[in-house]
Amino acid sequence: MKETVIDAHNLSKIYDEKTIPVYALNNVHLHIQRGEFTAIKGPSGSGKTTLLNMIGGLDNPSGGFVEINDTNITALKGNRLIDFRLNNIGFVFQSYNLIPVLTAKENIEFIMLLQNRPKEEREKRVAELLKQIGMEDKVDKRPVELSGGQQQRVAVARALAPKPQFILADEPTANLDSIAAENLLDVMLKLNKEENITFVFSTHDQRVINRARRVITLEDGKIVADTAPTKIEHLLYEK
Amino acid sequence: MSVLTKIARRNIWRSKKRSLIIMIAVSIGLWAGIFMIAFYNGMIEQRINSAITSELSHIQLHHAMFRKEYEIKYELPEGKKMLEMISNDPDIKASAGRIIIKGMIASASGSNGITINGVMPKEEHLLTKLPDKIIEGKYFDNHQTNEILISKKISKKLKINLNKKAIVTFQDKEGNLASIAFRVCGIYKTINGPYDDANVFVKINAIDSLAGIPNSLNEIAILLQSNSTLDNNQKKLQQNFPNIEIKNWKEIAPELGLTVSVGNQMAYILMGIILLALAFGIINTMMMSVLERTWEIGMLLALGMNKFKIFVMIVLETIFLILIGCPLGLLLALTTIVVTNHRGIDFSKYTEVYSSFGYKSVIYPSLTMGQFGIIMLLVVFTALFSAIFPAIRALKINPAESLKK
Ligand SMILES: Nc1ncnc2c1ncn2[C@@H]1O[C@H](COP(=O)(O)OP(=O)(O)OP(=O)(O)O)[C@@H](O)[C@H]1O
Ligand SMILES: [Mg+2]
Numbered sequence: 001m002k003e004t005v006i007d008a009h010n011l012s013k014i015y016d017e018k019t020i021p022v023y024a025l026n027n028v029h030l031h032i033q034r035g036e037f038t039a040i041k042g043p044s045g046s047g048k049t050t051l052l053n054m055i056g057g058l059d060n061p062s063g064g065f066v067e068i069n070d071t072n073i074t075a076l077k078g079n080r081l082i083d084f085r086l087n088n089i090g091f092v093f094q095s096y097n098l099i100p101v102l103t104a105k106e107n108i109e110f111i112m113l114l115q116n117r118p119k120e121e122r123e124k125r126v127a128e129l130l131k132q133i134g135m136e137d138k139v140d141k142r143p144v145e146l147s148g149g150q151q152q153r154v155a156v157a158r159a160l161a162p163k164p165q166f167i168l169a170d171e172p173t174a175n176l177d178s179i180a181a182e183n184l185l186d187v188m189l190k191l192n193k194e195e196n197i198t199f200v201f202s203t204h205d206q207r208v209i210n211r212a213r214r215v216i217t218l219e220d221g222k223i224v225a226d227t228a229p230t231k232i233e234h235l236l237y238e239k
Numbered sequence: 240m241s242v243l244t245k246i247a248r249r250n251i252w253r254s255k256k257r258s259l260i261i262m263i264a265v266s267i268g269l270w271a272g273i274f275m276i277a278f279y280n281g282m283i284e285q286r287i288n289s290a291i292t293s294e295l296s297h298i299q300l301h302h303a304m305f306r307k308e309y310e311i312k313y314e315l316p317e318g319k320k321m322l323e324m325i326s327n328d329p330d331i332k333a334s335a336g337r338i339i340i341k342g343m344i345a346s347a348s349g350s351n352g353i354t355i356n357g358v359m360p361k362e363e364h365l366l367t368k369l370p371d372k373i374i375e376g377k378y379f380d381n382h383q384t385n386e387i388l389i390s391k392k393i394s395k396k397l398k399i400n401l402n403k404k405a406i407v408t409f410q411d412k413e414g415n416l417a418s419i420a421f422r423v424c425g426i427y428k429t430i431n432g433p434y435d436d437a438n439v440f441v442k443i444n445a446i447d448s449l450a451g452i453p454n455s456l457n458e459i460a461i462l463l464q465s466n467s468t469l470d471n472n473q474k475k476l477q478q479n480f481p482n483i484e485i486k487n488w489k490e491i492a493p494e495l496g497l498t499v500s501v502g503n504q505m506a507y508i509l510m511g512i513i514l515l516a517l518a519f520g521i522i523n524t525m526m527m528s529v530l531e532r533t534w535e536i537g538m539l540l541a542l543g544m545n546k547f548k549i550f551v552m553i554v555l556e557t558i559f560l561i562l563i564g565c566p567l568g569l570l571l572a573l574t575t576i577v578v579t580n581h582r583g584i585d586f587s588k589y590t591e592v593y594s595s596f597g598y599k600s601v602i603y604p605s606l607t608m609g610q611f612g613i614i615m616l617l618v619v620f621t622a623l624f625s626a627i628f629p630a631i632r633a634l635k636i637n638p639a640e641s642l643k644k
Pocket of ligand 2: 049
């Protein structure tokens with residue numbers, strides 16, 4: 001049964017409205033179902049980050065609105081919006097995702113701590129995820145002691161830990177070499193399958209795009225294509 | 240909450256150099272501020288003690304009009320009997336009677352308006368330790384009558400040396416002018432310059448008859464065993480002598496009480512300035528630290544850390560930053576106070592300047608628990624005050640903007 005998690009209606013974002021208006025997003029409709037593993041691609045400046053920020057409730061659209069599981073998040077303000085993000089959305093950024101003064105374990109635990117989850121649940125979940133991302137031996141390392149790829153895996157684990165409605169990742173592999181990028185994708189796909197967690201991520205990287213199940217192409221703030229990669233491409237890149 | 244404390248605590252050590260500078264500034268500021276307050280205390284205490292033991296005594300008795308007009312006729316006719324009664328009280332350490340006359344002292348070189356203190360040599364010795372103040376010559380001789388003690392200042396000004404004659408002129412009870420020649424038997428010096436300018440001492444029986452009040456007194460001064468029995472003894476005396484004006488040292492020299500409160504205020508104002516300077520340093524440091532972490536704070540907001548928690552995190556960080564400097568500052572301050580309180584700080588090199596204000600040259604700094612409490616409150620207040628601005632700045636961060644870079 002299909003269940004819509006993200007519902008974006010008529011989304012627009014206009015910068016510099018008074019001088020020379022820039023349409024970062026132009027009347028975008030988007031529906032994401034539970035369990036999707038969706039890539040958003042497009043040239044630089046096409047509006048990928050803007051779209052993810054709108055969906056994630058980090059920025060307000062100039063027009064339209066976003067519903068997450070029937071909650072209109074565009075109408076939420078201040079701490080209510082922050083609390084909504086805390087309890088429903090996971091974020092992975094391009095880099096410097098982790099809180100520098102916390103260890104890998106503490107970073108993964110962080111969101112659950114903010115949610116006041118009980119200790120046993122947190123410990124169990126952290127141990128489970130550390131294993132999933134293959135970093136059991138790095139529990140007590142601070143972010144500076146981890147490689148870029150390891151940091152990104154910890155960031156994915158942190159976003160996943162509280163089992164959010166979906167995870168938004170803005171170019172999660174952009175600062176990684178190809179092996180680390182493949183590794184991160186493996187982890188994301190595995191968790192997507194095993195825990196049925198929805199992933200929406202933006203990327204430039206064709207190899208990453210090829211591993212997505214759905215690819216949305218943006219150009220000048222508009223969706224110009226919304227497809228699944230061809231079978232052949234899948235066969236080529238899937239391991 | 241504990242994760243906020245953990246993050247705040249660890250954030251302090253992210254910029255070790257900056258934290259160390261703040262820590263050192265806080266320690267030095269506290270040290271200087273607290274010691275200064277203690278020093279003021281010592282100075283005030285010294286001033287009051289010396290004023291009581293060498294000039295004012297604890298309690299003075301006068302005719303009700305005497306202190307308004309300073310005229311000889313406002314005498315205590317039963318003075319000597321009263322004095323005898325008073326001196327038998329065990330609470331009282333010493334007491335003496337005086338005749339006090341406004342007059343002039345003259346030499347070949349000039350003249351000077353002065354207060355002539357007719358004193359009882361033995362009693363005065365016990366009460367104000369007058370002989371201890373003599374730096375040249377001797378105290379009154381039992382067999383000589385017309386002897387006078389003048390100050391070093393007057394001696395210089397009027398060029399009257401030891402054993403030379405000085406003419407003292409005043410109006411007697413009836414208003415007739417009287418002049419007597421005295422031989423300078425001794426020259427005194429106190430720590431109170433203005434006092435020295437205006438006082439000479441003669442034996443009471445050398446002037447009482449001439450002044451027209453033989454065997455009478457204008458003033459009885461009383462030194463108590465302890466200042467703590469001041470109010471009780473004042474009341475008791477007032478009951479025994481209902482028609483006599485009985486004043487304690489605070490009433491006689493209200494400017495001394497003022498010294499205490501002005502001194503206290505000064506110390507707190509200076510402490511306040513030090514803390515304010517520290518506060519601005521800390522605000523500046525924390526502002527920098529918040530701005531440098533715009534990305535990180537934006538990320539925390541994005542992840543779902545609400546504004547209240549962000550605020551608390553920065554406030555905690557600021558407070559921790561201040562608190563790590565406190566123990567060292569307090570330790571330094573208290574150690575310095577204990578040591579200097581024990582040894583005293585000797586200002587004898589600067590004693591000339593000092594004495595003109597009535598301060599003695601050795602100061603024993605001290606601090607009361609109450610003052611310590613107020614200082615601690617001020618420090619806590621400073622910490623909170625400096626914490627608020629960086630925390631408010633952190634709340635202005637917009638996650639979408641800050642995550643762009
Ligand atoms: N704060 C802003 N003020 C003005 N214009 C902006 C602002 N943020 C983004 N834009 C514009 O909006 C458009 C979309 O930007 P966005 O960051 O979404 O692109 P993107 O697809 O994420 O690009 P990239 O691949 O380089 O990350 C761009 O033309 C950009 O110049
Ligand atoms: Mg982008």
